[in-house]
Amino acid sequence: MALSTTLSADAGSNTLPVIVVTGMAFEARIARGKGVEVVYAARADLLERALSAAVARGCSGIVSFGTAGGLAPDLEPGTLIVAEAVEGPFGRLETDRPWADRFAAALATGPLVARLRRGVVAAVTAPLVSADDKRLLHRSTGALAVDMESHIAGATAAAHGVPFAVCRAIVDPAWRTLPSAATAGLRGDGTTALGPILRELLRQPSQIGALIQVAVDARAARTSLVQARHAMGEGGVLRMVVG
Numbered sequence: 001m002a003l004s005t006t007l008s009a010d011a012g013s014n015t016l017p018v019i020v021v022t023g024m025a026f027e028a029r030i031a032r033g034k035g036v037e038v039v040y041a042a043r044a045d046l047l048e049r050a051l052s053a054a055v056a057r058g059c060s061g062i063v064s065f066g067t068a069g070g071l072a073p074d075l076e077p078g079t080l081i082v083a084e085a086v087e088g089p090f091g092r093l094e095t096d097r098p099w100a101d102r103f104a105a106a107l108a109t110g111p112l113v114a115r116l117r118r119g120v121v122a123a124v125t126a127p128l129v130s131a132d133d134k135r136l137l138h139r140s141t142g143a144l145a146v147d148m149e150s151h152i153a154g155a156t157a158a159a160h161g162v163p164f165a166v167c168r169a170i171v172d173p174a175w176r177t178l179p180s181a182a183t184a185g186l187r188g189d190g191t192t193a194l195g196p197i198l199r200e201l202l203r204q205p206s207q208i209g210a211l212i213q214v215a216v217d218a219r220a221a222r223t224s225l226v227q228a229r230h231a232m233g234e235g236g237v238l239r240m241v242v243g
Contacts, residue, residue, distance in 0.1 A: 015239065016059050017059055018035065018060055018062070018238045019038075019061070019063070020036055020062075020238075021039050021040070021062060021064050021149050021152065021153040022039075022065055023041070023067075023149045024191075025189075025192075027040065027065065030222070033229070037059065042148070042187065042190045043188035048156075061157070061162050061164065063165045063166070064164075064168065065167050065225075066147065066169070067171035069128050069170070069171065070134070070174040070176075071134050071137055071146055072117075072119075073135075073173075073175060075170050077217035077220040078169060078223060079117055079224070080107060080116050080228055081119065081144050081167070081168045082118050083118070083150070083165075083168070084119060085120050085121075086121050086122070086154045087121075087123070087141045087143055088150065088151035088154075089151055090155045093155060096163035103237050104118060106232055106236075106237050107228055109235070110227065110230075111227055112227050112231065119142075119143070120141065120142055121144065121145050121147065123146065123149070123151035123152075129177060132177075134146070134174045145170055150166050153166075169221040169225045169228070171218055173217070176213070178214065179210040179211050180200055180204070181207045182210075184197050185197040197211075
């Protein structure tokens with residue numbers, strides 16, 4: 001089942017929580033905080049169901065947060081993207097410009113300033129694992145990065161008339177093709193199962209070196225996400241007063 005963690009706004013205040021949408025459980029753990037409701041799932045139907053339920057409880061905005069695949073060839077793992085728009089299955093979805101500016105301003109005050117980029121993010125419905133596919137998508141969209149949740153978050157925000165923002169960290173760069181073991185253990189609810197990964201490595205042990213590199217890249221992305229979440233909290237970009 002899809003999972004969500006709710007942390008309500010202060011009692012007696014006129015604020016509603018910001019919903020943070022991620023695909024994986026570790027991203028959700030990073031995103032949690034006061035006044036935030038985190039919704040996550042790797043499978044689109046589970047994510048849509050959990051997000052619809054969260055929006056029905058009330059929210060002041062929706063943020064797509066987590067890791068992304070690199071599309072622009074100059075972006076290293078750990079590069080942080082604040083999106084101006086999302087190009088995906090639902091067409092072009094614009095982010096809220098003032099809110100995106102606040103995100104960028106908050107992230108530019110600390111260690112992330114050298115890793116911060118702004119531009120378009122692409123969204124897809126299935127993992128994009130090969131360098132060739134990433135190159136083609138970059139060429140057709142001009143997007144800096146790609147993920148599987150931002151189009152769902154953006155379309156939901158547009159349907160309910162609430163602001164939308166995207167903050168994503170590059171985990172696999174454009175030039176890297178992911179080994180099959182890297183995605184073998186991903187469950188629909190956003191958690192990871194070790195068994196399928198081990199079976200895939202037993203089937204093809206030559207993947208071990210590439211999988212170690214994936215782990216190194218993932219650590220860089222996670223570090224950027226943790227730093228970004230801290231900066232977002234310090235900058236107050238997830239506190240939105242309504243009414």
